[in-house]
Amino acid sequence: MKPIARTPGIDRRALLSILALLPALSAALLPVSAPAQTSTPGGLLPSWNDGAAKQAIFDFVRATIDRSSPSYVLPEDRIAVFDQDGTLWVEHPMYTQVVYCLERVPAVVAKKPELRNVEPFKTVLSGNREAMAKLSMGDIEKILAATLTGMKVEEFNAEAKKWMETAKHPRWNRLYTELVYQPMLEVLRYLRDNAYKTYIVTGGGQDFVRVYAEKVYGIPPEQVIGTAGGTKYAYASDGKAFLTKEPKLLLNDNNAGKVEGIHMMIGRRPYAAFGNSTGDRQMLEWTAAGAGARLKMLLLHDDAAREYAYGPAQGLPDTKVGTFTPALYDEAKKNGWTVISMKNDWKRIFAFE
Amino acid sequence: MKPIARTPGIDRRALLSILALLPALSAALLPVSAPAQTSTPGGLLPSWNDGAAKQAIFDFVRATIDRSSPSYVLPEDRIAVFDQDGTLWVEHPMYTQVVYCLERVPAVVAKKPELRNVEPFKTVLSGNREAMAKLSMGDIEKILAATLTGMKVEEFNAEAKKWMETAKHPRWNRLYTELVYQPMLEVLRYLRDNAYKTYIVTGGGQDFVRVYAEKVYGIPPEQVIGTAGGTKYAYASDGKAFLTKEPKLLLNDNNAGKVEGIHMMIGRRPYAAFGNSTGDRQMLEWTAAGAGARLKMLLLHDDAAREYAYGPAQGLPDTKVGTFTPALYDEAKKNGWTVISMKNDWKRIFAFE
Numbered sequence: 144m145k146p147i148a149r150t151p152g153i154d155r156r157a158l159l160s161i162l163a164l165l166p167a168l169s170a171a172l173l174p175v176s177a178p179a180q181t182s183t184p185g186g187l188l189p190s191w192n193d194g195a196a197k198q199a200i201f202d203f204v205r206a207t208i209d210r211s212s213p214s215y216v217l218p219e220d221r222i223a224v225f226d227q228d229g230t231l232w233v234e235h236p237m238y239t240q241v242v243y244c245l246e247r248v249p250a251v252v253a254k255k256p257e258l259r260n261v262e263p264f265k266t267v268l269s270g271n272r273e274a275m276a277k278l279s280m281g282d283i284e285k286i287l288a289a290t291l292t293g294m295k296v297e298e299f300n301a302e303a304k305k306w307m308e309t310a311k312h313p314r315w316n317r318l319y320t321e322l323v324y325q326p327m328l329e330v331l332r333y334l335r336d337n338a339y340k341t342y343i344v345t346g347g348g349q350d351f352v353r354v355y356a357e358k359v360y361g362i363p364p365e366q367v368i369g370t371a372g373g374t375k376y377a378y379a380s381d382g383k384a385f386l387t388k389e390p391k392l393l394l395n396d397n398n399a400g401k402v403e404g405i406h407m408m409i410g411r412r413p414y415a416a417f418g419n420s421t422g423d424r425q426m427l428e429w430t431a432a433g434a435g436a437r438l439k440m441l442l443l444h445d446d447a448a449r450e451y452a453y454g455p456a457q458g459l460p461d462t463k464v465g466t467f468t469p470a471l472y473d474e475a476k477k478n479g480w481t482v483i484s485m486k487n488d489w490k491r492i493f494a495f496e
Numbered sequence: 497m498k499p500i501a502r503t504p505g506i507d508r509r510a511l512l513s514i515l516a517l518l519p520a521l522s523a524a525l526l527p528v529s530a531p532a533q534t535s536t537p538g539g540l541l542p543s544w545n546d547g548a549a550k551q552a553i554f555d556f557v558r559a560t561i562d563r564s565s566p567s568y569v570l571p572e573d574r575i576a577v578f579d580q581d582g583t584l585w586v587e588h589p590m591y592t593q594v595v596y597c598l599e600r601v602p603a604v605v606a607k608k609p610e611l612r613n614v615e616p617f618k619t620v621l622s623g624n625r626e627a628m629a630k631l632s633m634g635d636i637e638k639i640l641a642a643t644l645t646g647m648k649v650e651e652f653n654a655e656a657k658k659w660m661e662t663a664k665h666p667r668w669n670r671l672y673t674e675l676v677y678q679p680m681l682e683v684l685r686y687l688r689d690n691a692y693k694t695y696i697v698t699g700g701g702q703d704f705v706r707v708y709a710e711k712v713y714g715i716p717p718e719q720v721i722g723t724a725g726g727t728k729y730a731y732a733s734d735g736k737a738f739l740t741k742e743p744k745l746l747l748n749d750n751n752a753g754k755v756e757g758i759h760m761m762i763g764r765r766p767y768a769a770f771g772n773s774t775g776d777r778q779m780l781e782w783t784a785a786g787a788g789a790r791l792k793m794l795l796l797h798d799d800a801a802r803e804y805a806y807g808p809a810q811g812l813p814d815t816k817v818g819t820f821t822p823a824l825y826d827e828a829k830k831n832g833w834t835v836i837s838m839k840n841d842w843k844r845i846f847a848f849e
Contacts, residue, residue: 219716296759340718353763363572364763365693365718371760376752376778384781386759393746393760399729406649406739407724407746408761410706410717425729428737 187333189490190326196440196488199481200330203438207414208337214436216414218338223415223438224368224405224426225331227345227352230419230442231360233312233322235451240351241283242319243306245275247290258289288390291348292372296386303354317495320359325494327417331360334415342413344405345369346397346422350388368404370396401426414438420454420467427480439480443467446486540686542843543679549793549841552834553683556791560767561690567789569767571691576768576791577721577758577779578684580698580705583772583795584713586665586675588804593700594636595672596659598628600643611642641743644701645725649739656707670848673712678847680770684713687768695766697757698722699750699775703741721757723749754779767791773807773820780833792833796820799839 191197206214207221228234248267251258258264263282266274278286291299312322331341343362345352349369356362373391378384396404402425405413415438416423416430427439444467445452454467475482485492544550559567560574581587601620604611611617616635619627631639644652665675684694696715698705702722709715726744731737749757755778758766768791769776769783780792797804797820807820828835838845 219710349760350763357572365761367763374756374759376755376782383785384755384778385785386755386782393756402729402737402739403727403746406727407702408718410703410720425737429729429739432736432738 188326188329190329192488192490194488196481196483199438199440200333203415203436204333204337206436216435220411220414221334221337221339222342222409222411222413223334223339224342224344224413224417224430225327226401226418226420226423226426227343227369228347229444230417230423231323231327231343232319233450235444235453236313238347239310239319240347241287242310243303243351244287244290246306246310247302248286251289264289291351292388292390294388296350296374296388299350299388300354303351307355315493320355321495322493323359324489325491325496326489328360328494330417331362335361339415340366342366342368342405342409344396344401344426346401348372349394349396368394368396368401368408370394370400397422399425402429405429416440417442419444421471424471424474431478431480439475439478440483441467441471441475441480442483443472443485445484446489446492449492450485541679541682543682545841545843547841549834549836552791552793553686556768556789557686557690559789569788573764573767574687574690574692575695575762575764575766576687576692577695577697577766577770577783578680579754579771579773579776579779580696580722581700582797583770583776584676584680584696585672586803588797588806589666591700592663592672593704594640595663596656596704597640597643599659599663600655601639604642608642617642644704645741645743647741649703649727649741652703652741653707656704660708668846673708674848675846676712677842678844678849679842681713681847683770684715688714692768693719695719695721695758695762697749697754697779699754701725702747702749721747721749721754721761723747723753750775752778755782758782769793770795772797774824777824777827784831784833792828792831793836794820794824794828794833795836796825796838798837799842799845802845803838 188197188200191200206212207216209215225231228238232239245267248264252264252268259268263278263285266278266282267286294302307318307320310319311317312319315322335341341360341362343352343356343360343366345368347369349367349371352369353364353367356367357364370392371394373389373393375387375389376384377387394400394404394407398421401423405426412433413426413430414433414436416427417440418424418427419442423441427441430437431439444450444454455469455472472482474480483489541550541553544553559565560569562568578584581591585592598620601617605617605621612621616631616638619631619635620639647655660671660673663672664670665672668675688694694713694715696705696709696713696719698721700722702720702724705722706717706720709720710717723745724747726742726746728740728742729737730740747753747757747760751774754776758779765786766779766783767786767789769780770793771777771780772795776794780794783790784792796808797806798808799805808822808825825835827833836842
């Protein structure tokens with residue numbers, strides 16, 4: 144195993160946007176979710192407007208649970224996978240986990256004072272946001288390694304849980320766990336009510352997301368697949384075994400790594416996949432390559448007023464990491480995947496609205 | 497990721513015993529499962545004799561499902577893990593998966609004729625059992641890599657499934673899948689009936705065991721944790737995505753690797769663990785290190801007449817791999833783990849008896 148090369152859930156985009164709250168540009172809207180004849184069971188998915196996206200979800204579920212349907216799927220094979228950042232909750236101005244890591248730096252330095260005058264910790268401690276925005280990928284990886292590893296797994300869980308209970312998003316001044324998308328919570332519940340097993344498949348840290356996923360999404364730890372690090376087994380002085388989080392990458396759960404993670408952790412091809420960026424592309428392609436009815440959904444962030452507008456909504460250039468690129472948008476259109484317009488398809492974004 | 501270093505489910509012991517059916521020595525019995533007052537619900541675990549082992553299972557379940565018990569465990573936390581080879585089914589004279597790999601060699605060579613005169617394939621093709629028994633660990637790893645990787649995941653599944661449907665164990669002339677231990681099937685069912693989620697945690701290949709685990713043990717693919725290799729994502733000429741098994745190790749699910757696998761794939765500490773060798777030691781220690789009632793069970797193969805006798809039953813020397821060593825036996829006794837005597841605790845071994 145190669146000693147740390149990549150660390151969980153970070154990319155250039157997160158880095159660049161580290162301190163800059165995005166200006167709320169008016170979205171350059173693309174024609175998504177063309178109006179369609181809708182026939183949706185009343186009362187389900189109440190936060191969704193009628194339209195192609197809502198209809199696609201209903202059609203898929205109906206086709207796969209009806210025993211007389213050619214697309215019927217046995218209950219044990221009903222697997223649905225969801226990206227997290229930008230698909231189930233807000234990912235701007237930066238990934239919540241990166242915020243966590245930056246805020247953990249003082250505690251780490253308190254335990255290891257020798258880091259105080261060492262970069263990149265020195266810059267983070269300075270609070271100089273301009274300098275922080277210039278940190279390199281290598282610097283960010285050092286911060287992630289220092290803040291996410293080196294402690295017992297139970298200690299990590301306790302620390303992350305405590306942080307999640309108080310840390311707030313700067314724009315809404317609300318807990319990050321309140322910034323989950325209400326329409327997606329409804330989809331999760333609707334699928335589970337129809338015997339689908341719902342999984343999170345995230346580029347973020349698996350251990351981090353597991354801390355709150357059961358409470359926030361109703362998804363237990365064993366159904367959270369994420370970027371995963373190794374652990375080290377050892378004995379305490381009383382002879383009891385304990386496990387320490389190590390700076391060693393087991394699974395880089397991004398891009399094709401999401402498919403590798405799904406194969407390793409589930410061992411079945413999903414029937415439904417939800418994402419919002421190029422990091423989810425292969426997961427959707429892999430889902431689409433299966434026989435029968437398969438639901439492929441991409442969330443477009445085109446609502447600067449209620450959330451953010453980025454990606455195709457702003458005509459951003461094609462980049463390799465983490466965004467909903469025009470190329471991905473074209474692939475979705477070409478292959479009949481469904482693009483969800485946050486602005487048009489969602490009646491409300493958050494439960495607190 | 498280091499290119500292939502270790503390959504799934506093989507150790508020196510399997511190699512050495514490759515062709516020698518163990519002589520059915522009379523077991524030098526150790527005093528396991530001392531007689532105890534038993535109070536067991538009638539009709540449950542019918543293939544178990546009354547005794548300390550059966551009682552330990554009942555006591556554990558009762559203590560963890562009774563809401564008024566100080567050891568009560570919430571249903572979502574009820575995790576039970578089982579080693580496979582030698583714990584759920586026969587592992588002698590060699591691991592079933594190794595038999596599979598050796599028997600796959602002709603098909604691999606047919607596709608890659610250049611291997612015909614290359615070792616170790618030449619030796620395997622020769623059918624010379626004495627020469628095969630002398631193959632080195634490196635040779636065996638080459639055979640595993642050649643026979644378990646390089647094909648689409650669906651191709652591997654189809655091939656392994658087909659083989660399992662006809663391949664037979666030389667001693668009983670029965671399908672390998674018939675050589676599962678009936679008493680353990682009853683434990684799996686009993687735990688599941690009490691809301692325990694049952695997992696296989698095997699040093700064997702994860703993909704291999706997943707092929708039959710649902711049918712044979714009632715354990716779905718996503719609850720099989722094993723030694724896991726990487727996969728490669730690519731596109732067919734029609735543009736469809738496919739996944740190929742690669743000779744790259746993601747998880748070596750043996751020894752402390754079993755704890756790492758449990759942390760990665762489940763993210764919760766088990767309440768019950770069943771094993772039979774040093775490869776399961778850390779998994780049992782990790783289970784034991786949790787608070788409350790924890791069930792730690794080791795199966796002793798002391799029944800040469802009905803199955804095999806090896807490990808402490810034969811006073812084998814302490815070795816590092818794969819066996820139930822005297823040191824492990826001492827650890828079990830010292831820490832109050834329960835040793836199951838196949839000879840004394842099991843009324844019958846197989847369903848067909």
